[in-house]
Structure formats: structure tokens, C-alpha cells
Amino acid sequence: MNLLSIGGSDPSSGAGIQSDIKTFYTLNVHGLTIITAITSQNTSSFGNVEPVSQKILKNQIESIMTDFKIDGIKIGMVYNSQIIKILSKQLQKLKIPIVVDPVIKSTTGGALIEKSAMIDFQKYIIPLATVITPNRFEAEILSKIKINSKKSLRSAAKKIQKMGAKNVVITGIETGSKGISDFIFEKNKECFISGDKINLSNHGSGCNYSAAVIFALAKNKTIKESLRFAQQFTQNSIKNARKIGKGIAVTDVQDYISKDLSDAIEKFVHIKNIYKNIPECQINFVYSKQKPKSPEDILGISGRIVKSGKEAIVAGELTYGGSKHVATALLTMNKKYPKIRSAINLKYQDKTILKIKKSKLCISSYDRTEEPKNVKNKGSTIEWGIKKAVKDSTKMPDVIYHKGDFGKEPMIIVFGETPEKVLKKILKII
Numbered sequence: 166m167n168l169l170s171i172g173g174s175d176p177s178s179g180a181g182i183q184s185d186i187k188t189f190y191t192l193n194v195h196g197l198t199i200i201t202a203i204t205s206q207n208t209s210s211f212g213n214v215e216p217v218s219q220k221i222l223k224n225q226i227e228s229i230m231t232d233f234k235i236d237g238i239k240i241g242m243v244y245n246s247q248i249i250k251i252l253s254k255q256l257q258k259l260k261i262p263i264v265v266d267p268v269i270k271s272t273t274g275g276a277l278i279e280k281s282a283m284i285d286f287q288k289y290i291i292p293l294a295t296v297i298t299p300n301r302f303e304a305e306i307l308s309k310i311k312i313n314s315k316k317s318l319r320s321a322a323k324k325i326q327k328m329g330a331k332n333v334v335i336t337g338i339e340t341g342s343k344g345i346s347d348f349i350f351e352k353n354k355e356c357f358i359s360g361d362k363i364n365l366s367n368h369g370s371g372c373n374y375s376a377a378v379i380f381a382l383a384k385n386k387t388i389k390e391s392l393r394f395a396q397q398f399t400q401n402s403i404k405n406a407r408k409i410g411k412g413i414a415v416t417d418v419q420d421y422i423s424k425d426l427s428d429a430i431e432k433f434v435h436i437k438n439i440y441k442n443i444p445e446c447q448i449n450f451v452y453s454k455q456k457p458k459s460p461e462d463i464l465g466i467s468g469r470i471v472k473s474g475k476e477a478i479v480a481g482e483l484t485y486g487g488s489k490h491v492a493t494a495l496l497t498m499n500k501k502y503p504k505i506r507s508a509i510n511l512k513y514q515d516k517t518i519l520k521i522k523k524s525k526l527c528i529s530s531y532d533r534t535e536e537p538k539n540v541k542n543k544g545s546t547i548e549w550g551i552k553k554a555v556k557d558s559t560k561m562p563d564v565i566y567h568k569g570d571f572g573k574e575p576m577i578i579v580f581g582e583t584p585e586k587v588l589k590k591i592l593k594i595i
């Protein structure tokens with residue numbers, strides 16, 4: 166999938182097109198860029214803007230449009246009327262989702278659009294929007310309505326929609342003690358999506374949000390699903406923000422799947438005497454995207470967790486498709502129980518099984534000596550076994566084991582919704 170970000174260059178890479186490239190990369194899609202302006206800015210202050218010439222802007226559009234199938238476009242910084250008109254002319258005819266992030270000022274106070282271009286922005290850019298994503302400040306400027314009540318919020322959204330945006334989301338609306346929400350205004354529906362308030366002045370969250378929206382839309386998610394996804398993604402990026410310069414923190418777009426899995430692996434290898442639970446074939450700990458179709462959708466450790474003396478160490482790195490066997494077990498389990506997206510294999514020990522049986526966890530098993538003859542490779546053996554153990558259990562199993570067979574190592578697999586939940590189960594049973 167190719168997503169195009171049209172906007173300004175931010176040399177600090179916290180915002181602008183540099184930030185969008187990071188977001189698209191994290192989300193596993195290819196990011197194309199068309200630069201409309203070069204800014205000088207960092208985490209403390211905003212310097213200057215130099216919009217690109219009409220010629221090179223047109224050339225960039227031409228280069229991109231003649232080569233790639235583009236699945237979605239995000240428009241960020243567009244500095245002046247010239248740029249606005251060229252973009253409008255080239256983008257009008259496209260039939261793909263477009264997210265407009267109407268950036269007006271940087272967090273550090275720099276103007277991202279000329280005052281005189283605001284009218285043309287409304288006239289030419291806003292009508293391109295499948296979704297427009299102003300924050301409260303931007304919504305107030307665009308609508309010329311002071312937002313201080315639900316009524317004014319709705320009026321502002323309505324007015325922006327009248328300018329031609331199909332859907333409007335006004336982000337970061339304080340909703341009293343309830344925290345902070347995004348207000349969505351679709352064709353004839355409206356609603357709030359409530360989020361967590363994270364008190365941190367940061368550089369990048371607005372860009373992360375709109376880039377995540379276009380990603381989800383291009384993946385054919387509904388408006389509401391896309392905005393919910395973008396909110397989650399942005400909250401994570403703020404939580405992971407780092408103070409890399411002298412000024413405000415810069416958001417970090419980590420894929421939550423790799424963050425959550427690596428956090429859990431880190432905790433796992435530090436469990437006391439955990440090396441005693443490492444089987445001959447070593448350990449893999451996996452975490453899947455939603456609705457996995459193959460082991461390629463499941464993150465695992467390329468080289469596994471291995472025993473080194475009395476320690477467990479992580480060999481290799483996290484990669485999608487990094488596990489075959491544990492991933493296959495998870496895939497099979499996930500087909501029946503879609504909420505289950507993480508799993509780990511542990512060494513089979515009678516005492517572990519006893520402990521599981523004493524705990525409140527649900528356990529099931531299969532017998533490899535009953536394996537049908539037509540099941541040949543190890544992958545399909547696992548699939549057969551997990552299917553059988555799942556079928557034989559009235560409840561969703563937390564743990565599935567088998568006692569092996571001649572030349573086949575016995576094994577325990579622990580399942581859970583997230584790596585953190587798998588870890589909690591492990592702590593109960595070892």
C-alpha cells in the first residue's frame with residue numbers, strides 16, 4: 166500500500182513529512198511525499214518558511230502520480246495560495262480518501278499558512294477532504310466560532326462541513342472530569358470518541374493523528390473505526406514521547422504490537438530461574454495483529470529466547486513471521502477465539518501441569534500418538550493438535566499441552582489476549 170503525504174519539511178523530524186514517513190513505516194505501508202515548503206524549526210522555536218516553486222511542486226506531483234498507485238493522501242502544511250491552487254487542480258479528480266490536517270500554527274508558534282491564503286484554503290483544499298482533522302484552535306479559526314459549549318462545538322463542525330469536507334473531527338475537546346475527546350461530525354451523525362488526557366506539550370501528535378487516519382481509511386475502515394484507531398495510535402505516540410532536543414518532547418510512533426511484546430519479553434527473561442522452563446527447541450513469544458491470516462501477521466522473535474548457562478537471553482530480533490510453530494498454534498486458537506492474540510511455549514514439566522490444574526486457568530491437551538497419518542509437517546501437526554484441544558475443552562483454554570511422542574518433545578503453550586496477560590498467567594504457573 167502507498168500513502169502520500171503532502172506537506173512541509175520539519176528538520177527536527179517531529180512533525181511534517183518526516184514525521185509522516187515514520188508513521189507510515191511503522192504501520193507497514195510505503196510513504197510517498199510531496200514537499201510544499203521547507204521550514205526551519207526545532208523543539209523550542211520556529212524559524213523561517215520557504216515555500217517551494219510552482220515548477221518543482223508540479224514536477225513532484227507528476228513524478229509521483231505517473232508512477233504509483235496511491236491508496237490515500239494526507240495534506241498537511243500548504244503555505245500559500247499558489248500551492249493551494251496547484252494541489253487542488255491535481256487532486257480534485259482523484260477518487261481516493263484524502264485527509265486534510267488544517268495546520269495553521271506550530272506548537273512553538275510559527276505560522277504554517279499565510280493569512281492571505283486562508284480563504285483559498287477553505288475554497289480549494291477543504292472540499293478535497295474525506296475527513297478534516299482540526300484541533301479546537303484550528304476549528305475556531307476556520308469556523309470563526311468560539312468553542313465553549315457543545316452547541317458551539319457542533320456549530321463549528323457544521324460550518325466546516327459546509328465548506329465542503331465530507332466528515333469533520335475536532336480533536337482534543339476537554340470533556341470535564343471525563344478527560345479529553347474527539348468530536349466526530351459525519352453526514353448526519355455525530356458522536357464523541359473519548360480518550361485519555363495526557364498532559365504533555367509535544368511536537369508531532371497532530372501529524373501522527375492525521376497520518377493514522379489516512380492509513381485506516383485506506384485500509385477500508387469506516388470513519389469511526391479510523392478515528393478510534395488514530396486516537397489510540399496518537400495516545401501511544403504521546404506516551405512514548407521523548408525529550409530528544411532542548412525544548413518540548415517529540416512523539417514517538419512505535420507500533421504498539423512491538424512495544425508491548427518487547428516489554429513483556431524483557432520482563433519474562435528476568436523472571437527468577439526462568440531458564441529452567443526453556444525447552445530443547447527454545448522459546449518463542451508472539452503477538453499478532455488483529456485478524457491474522459498467516460504467521461506473517463504475527464510478530465515473533467527471529468532467533469528465540471535461548472538458554473545460556475542459568476540465564477534466558479533473547480537471540481535475534483522481533484520480526485513478523487519470526488515464529489512458525491508458536492505462531493501456527495496462535496493462528497489456530499485465534500480462529501476460534503479472535504480475542505486471543507499472544508502466546509508462548511514453555512518446557513513441559515509435570516509439576517507445571519499440576520500447578521496449572523490447581524490454578525483457575527483452563528487447561529486442555531492433545532495426544533500426539535493419536536496424530537492422523539495424513540498430517541505430515543510440523544505446522545499442520547500443531548494445527549491439528551490445537552484444534553483438537555480447543556474442541557475438547559468447553560471453555561477457552563488458557564494453556565494447551567501435549568506430552569510428546571517418540572522423538573517429539575512435549576510442550577506447553579500459554580495463550581492470552583496480550584503479551585502482558587500471557588505473562589501474568591506464566592507467573593501463576595511456574
Ligand SMILES: Cc1ncc(CO)c(N)n1
Nearest residue numbers: 173174175180181242271
Ligand atoms: C512542516 C510542519 N508541518 C506541520 C506542523 C504541525 O505540527 C509543523 N510544526 N511543521
